[in-house]
Amino acid sequence: NPLQFDTEHSSLYFDRCNRQIVTTHGKEVRRISLRRDRDTVKISHIGLAFVIDSFIVKFSLDHTFLALVKSHQQVDFINLETQVLLSQRCKRTNAKLLDFFWTGPDTFFFVTTNGFELYQFSSSKKSTKLLKELKMPVRWFSYSSKLLVLATGSLQSTIYAFFFKGTSIIKIPKFELDTSGPGANNKLVTKEKQVTICRLYDKVCCIHHQVSKRQLHLYQMNRESVTLSTVIDLHTEGKVVVHVVDNLLVCHNIQKKISSIFDIREEESFVAAPLPMVVEDVHIKSEEIYGNDWIYCPTNYVIVPSKGLLCEVKVNLTGVMKAFSSKRILIDFLLRRTNSKQLILGQLQALVQERSSLALVSRIFKQINAILQEYPEREDFDSTQTASSYNFQFLSSTILSPQKQEERESIRNLKRDGAVVITQSDMHKNIFLPMDNAEMDQKYFVALLVEYIRSLNHYKIEVLYFLYEIVINCLVRNNHFYQLHQFLQYHVIADSAPVAYQLLSIEKRYPPAGQLALDMLKRLNTQPSHVIEILLLRKQTLTALRLLRKTKRDTNSASEVNRFLEAASTDDEVLFYTVFKYFEERGEITQEHQSYQNIFNKKFLSADLE
Numbered sequence: 001n002p003l004q005f006d007t008e009h010s011s012l013y014f015d016r017c018n019r020q021i022v023t024t025h026g027k028e029v030r031r032i033s034l035r036r037d038r039d040t041v042k043i044s045h046i047g048l049a050f051v052i053d054s055f056i057v058k059f060s061l062d063h064t065f066l067a068l069v070k071s072h073q074q075v076d077f078i079n080l081e082t083q084v085l086l087s088q089r090c091k092r093t094n095a096k097l098l099d100f101f102w103t104g105p106d107t108f109f110f111v112t113t114n115g116f117e118l119y120q121f122s123s124s125k126k127s128t129k130l131l132k133e134l135k136m137p138v139r140w141f142s143y144s145s146k147l148l149v150l151a152t153g154s155l156q157s158t159i160y161a162f163f164f165k166g167t168s169i170i171k172i173p174k175f176e177l178d179t180s181g182p183g184a185n186n187k188l189v190t191k192e193k194q195v196t197i198c199r200l201y202d203k204v205c206c207i208h209h210q211v212s213k214r215q216l217h218l219y220q221m222n223r224e225s226v227t228l229s230t231v232i233d234l235h236t237e238g239k240v241v242v243h244v245v246d247n248l249l250v251c252h253n254i255q256k257k258i259s260s261i262f263d264i265r266e267e268e269s270f271v272a273a274p275l276p277m278v279v280e281d282v283h284i285k286s287e288e289i290y291g292n293d294w295i296y297c298p299t300n301y302v303i304v305p306s307k308g309l310l311c312e313v314k315v316n317l318t319g320v321m322k323a324f325s326s327k328r329i330l331i332d333f334l335l336r337r338t339n340s341k342q343l344i345l346g347q348l349q350a351l352v353q354e355r356s357s358l359a360l361v362s363r364i365f366k367q368i369n370a371i372l373q374e375y376p377e378r379e380d381f382d383s384t385q386t387a388s389s390y391n392f393q394f395l396s397s398t399i400l401s402p403q404k405q406e407e408r409e410s411i412r413n414l415k416r417d418g419a420v421v422i423t424q425s426d427m428h429k430n431i432f433l434p435m436d437n438a439e440m441d442q443k444y445f446v447a448l449l450v451e452y453i454r455s456l457n458h459y460k461i462e463v464l465y466f467l468y469e470i471v472i473n474c475l476v477r478n479n480h481f482y483q484l485h486q487f488l489q490y491h492v493i494a495d496s497a498p499v500a501y502q503l504l505s506i507e508k509r510y511p512p513a514g515q516l517a518l519d520m521l522k523r524l525n526t527q528p529s530h531v532i533e534i535l536l537l538r539k540q541t542l543t544a545l546r547l548l549r550k551t552k553r554d555t556n557s558a559s560e561v562n563r564f565l566e567a568a569s570t571d572d573e574v575l576f577y578t579v580f581k582y583f584e585e586r587g588e589i590t591q592e593h594q595s596y597q598n599i600f601n602k603k604f605l606s607a608d609l610e
């Protein structure tokens with residue numbers, strides 16, 4: 001849903017550091033934050049004592065200062081708390097100020113035609129000092145998320161890059177953009193609008209639109225080197241604007257009024273056929289899409305000033321899914337997208353209903369469990385992965401590249417790129433329970449469950465009890481007791497107390513299940529008191545007594561003694577005599593057991609007197 005703002009403004013700016021729109025009208029400044037918290041959008045109004053006449057207006061990162069640029073030599077800073085005005089001029093009088101950016105609450109830098117200048121406010125915030133200056137001719141620049149790119153050279157194709165981290169600067173190796181033209185000796189001048197700085201799969205990238213070749217050249221940047229990692233064929237001519245949405249490149253061809261989607265992790269980066277954007281707002285008609293006044297802002301916003309609209313560019317995953325013919329590749333694609341959990345579960349449901357081959361289903365289980373292994377804590381609460389911070393991972397030199405067919409089997413890229421986690425609870429609730437019905441082929445269903453459990457074990461993920469429960473219920477319901485016995489014997493169903501208690505509950509239908517449960521409890525080192533109670537319930541009183549004598553060292557309570565005597569009160573007089581004498585010799589027969597004392601006297605003492 002587009003965000004509306006007042007169209008009555010004298011100027012409009014996009015503040016990329018704070019990711020907000022700043023508008024001015026007379027003495028009033030309004031800022032509209034793009035950092036949406038669900039459906040809440042923060043809009044702030046600030047009144048000043050003078051009419052604002054500036055071509056750049058920005059707030060500091062902590063919104064303590066309002067910065068105004070009225071000339072190409074000086075920036076005025078207004079302390080919004082004290083209303084004190086502080087001005088800073090470019091160090092070089094012959095330099096022209098191109099723009100300035102905040103790198104921290106009290107640090108900022110100027111980009112000029114002579115390089116850049118890094119400044120810091122004093123502790124009193126009443127003065128500034130120059131921390132670092134770089135001198136070099138600058139033809140154009142691009143800045144995004146603390147990475148500054150400067151272009152120099154006659155063709156404006158020699159690129160210097162710098163990463164700002166607090167008051168320190170990390171220099172990236174320089175590199176050259178491809179400037180080859182349509183002819184053998186022709187060279188094209190690189191323009192600022194042809195370059196986009198973005199982050200893809202937690203790697204910082206410089207994307208160059210090579211106009212003559214109708215390609216996107218993706219350069220991956222890190223401390224040690226800059227590598228041309230991906231080349232994408234656009235197959236269309238004309239001006240291109242690149243947005244990044246959920247690690248997908250959305251390329252808008254402004255002239256042809258179409259947008260294409262690319263995923264650099266796919267062997268063929270092209271994902272969806274070029275189609276026009278769809279605007280879900282009554283204020284914009286279909287013929288007004290890709291308007292001349294549209295402002296395309298990083299990383300995925302469009303401002304329509306004439307209508308006072310801020311639109312967020314999103315990808316319709318439901319529509320994109322139709323472009324995939326392979327379910328396996330589709331699941332790979334969806335696992336790399338945020339908020340795609342329900343779509344993935346829907347695809348899994350369809351695969352199960354279609355009785356897809358176990359080989360295919362096994363491969364998909366491997367995909368989802370590889371990610372689950374990286375985020376085991378997600379089993380306790382249902383949430384999608386939060387967005388990473390904007391500090392680019394320069395320390396890693398791993399090259400972004402498509403996943404080749406043989407590399408897919410390693411699942412390494414999926415572990416790193418996975419954006420959604422499918423937990424055992426998700427599978428149980430959305431796949432296995434709904435599919436556990438009379439219409440389902442029970443043999444296939446059990447094989448499916450066992451394959452999922454095997455996949456969990458492969459990644460050393462603890463299998464939760466409810467998966468074993470549904471396997472046992474399915475086998476018992478269909479009288480497949482031999483298969484159940486095999487699963488228990490060969491530990492397909494792992495030992496656990498809940499499994500043991502479930503086996504005890506089916507003992508009447510399958511008598512060996514009781515002994516299997518007791519053996520399992522013994523292997524689990526279950527508390528003797530629990531096992532004794534189970535033995536008494538199963539009328540194995542002497543076995544329970546032997547276990548008590550072997551493990552019990554303290555005096556038994558009256559209730560424990562009473563429980564044994566009650567279990568021994570059967571027609572078997574030898575059993576009753578043995579149990580009673582055991583506790584009597586230990587001095588544990590008290591007045592609370594008088595009724596059992598009377599039974600013992602009647603049965604055995606009277607016989608001795610005769």
